[in-house]
Amino acid sequence: MTKDGTLRADASTTFRTLYPSVEPYSSERxxxxxxxxxxxxxxxxxxxxxxxxxHGGPGGGTSPIQRRFFNPDKYRIILxxxxxxxxxxxxxxxxxxxxxxLIEDMEAIRRHLDIDKWQLFGGSWGSTLSLLYAEKYPERVHSLILRGIFLMRQQELNWFYQGGTRSVFPEAWDRFAGMVPHEEQDDLIGAYYKRLTDxxxxxxRLAFAKEWSLWEGSTxxxxxxxxxxxxxxxxxxALAFARIEAHYFINKGFLESDDQILRDAKKLDGIPTTxxxxxxxxxxxxxxxxxxxxxxxxxxxxxxxxxxHSAFEPAIQHELICATDAA
Structure with a gap:
């Protein structure tokens, strides 16, 4: 770590670190x-x-540390x-x-706060929702900063809940899959959804919620x-995270088609995007x-x-802060 608090990766790279903590000047429901x-x-x-x-998930919620990706002198930071x-x-x-x-909630927030255009900063499911909002309301988007892209496609769900991530984290997968009978393990989203909602x-319910959440937290x-x-x-x-994720994933994100986000990406032409x-x-x-x-x-x-995947891994954090500084 250097004297100014940044992290040095090697002789040629110095990582940016989060901005100092800042408290809200307004909060409401x-x-x-x-x-x-x-x-x-x-x-x-x-x-x-x-x-x-x-924020990600869906169902992840926000936390105070997320304010710190933004220069508080430059940004009006909304969580x-x-x-x-x-x-x-x-x-x-x-x-x-x-x-x-959720798209209409974001638009309601924008109108409530009397904002003409805003920057959308989203990772994982947050990238999904940012893209969906921007594709519906492109005229309201100043810029996009996206991380860990998730397009809500079946191939992505299959990767994480069936045949991909399990090869990298077999010990965590064994625990996650082992919660349900063997004959249900070819559809873990469905198996968990039943136990989280029925x-x-x-x-x-809480035991299954914790295991669903722990699988993601372990990877x-x-x-x-x-x-x-x-x-x-x-x-x-865990209860909110697991129930809401399973609800969205079993319903394919409530999208019109598997390729909806890529199909409509042309609507974002001209919006600065990182x-x-x-x-x-x-x-x-x-x-x-x-x-x-x-x-x-x-x-x-x-x-x-x-x-x-995490926004808080040093190199990812560095790039995100560089992006907000540059916008």
């Missing part, structure tokens, strides 16, 4: 459709460039918890909870992260980022050589 209330907070410069952090998770209400609810609902399995970084694993099995977090992707991302492999960049030739694609 916004009533939206279907009986939901969305938690929103703002920090940084009220007159700065509006940037909205679009919100999507339906059913974090500090939004009702907790872990699947009712009226679809991609279309009233007949309510007694065991998110190149180097095992015990703090991440511990957070993933927190009961409040795509940051870990080379060894075991959750969202680089092929999706590559295919997206091919459909968006104006975008800047950065494949980070030594990184997995």
């Amino acid at each position: 916004l009533p939206v459709s279907g009986g939901h209330e969305i938690y929103i907070e703002q920090s940084g410069n009220p007159d700065g460039l509006p940037a909205v952090f679009v 919100f918890d999507q339906r059913g998770c974090g500090r939004s209400r009702p907790h872990a609810s699947l009712e009226n909870n679809t991609s279309a609902d 009233p007949a399995h309510e007694r065991d 998110v970084t190149l180097v095992p992260d015990e703090e991440q694993r511990a957070h993933s099995v927190d009961p409040v977090f 795509i940051i992707q870990g080379r060894y991302d075991a959750i969202c492999p680089p092929v999706s980022a590559w295919e997206l960049a091919c459909e968006m030739p104006w975008a800047k694609l950065k494949i980070v050589p030594v990184a997995g």
Whole structure:
């Protein structure tokens, strides 16, 4: 580590680190459709460039550390918890909870905060939702900073829940798959969804929620992260995360078609876009980022050589902060 707090990777590379902690100057819950209330907070410069952090999952929620990807003097930093998770209400609810609902929630937040255009900053499922919003409301998007691209395609779900990531993390897979009978292991999304939603399995629901969440928490970084694993099995977090993810994944993200996001990428022409992707991302492999960049030739694609999926791996974090600084 250098004197200014940055991390040095080698003789030629100095990694940027997160901005100092900043507290919100505003927080509230916004009533939206279907009986939901969305938690929103703002920090940084009220007159700065509006940037909205679009969290992953779906069902992941936000945390204070996510404010620190942005220069608080430059940015009006907006965090919100999507339906059913974090500090939004009702907790872990699947009712009226679809991609279309989340897109309209974002638009409701933009109008409520009287923002003309904003930067969308999203990773993993956050990249999915950012792209879906931008494809519907391109005139409201200042720029896109996307990480760990997930296009909500069947091949991506198959990779993570059937035949891909299990080859890299066999010990974590054995625990995850072993929770259900062998005859159901060819459809783990369906098997877990049943146990996470069916009233007949309510007694065991939390145990399955923790295992669903732990599978992702065990595969998110190149180097095992015990703090991440511990957070993933927190009961409040795990219940929302597992139920909402399984709900979205069994319904194919509620998209019109498997290729919807790539098909509509041309609508984003002219929007400054940066795509940051870990080379060894075991959750969202680089092929999706590559295919997206091919459909968006104006975008800047950065494949980070030594990184997995997490936004907080040093090289990924560095690229994200460089991107917000440059916007």
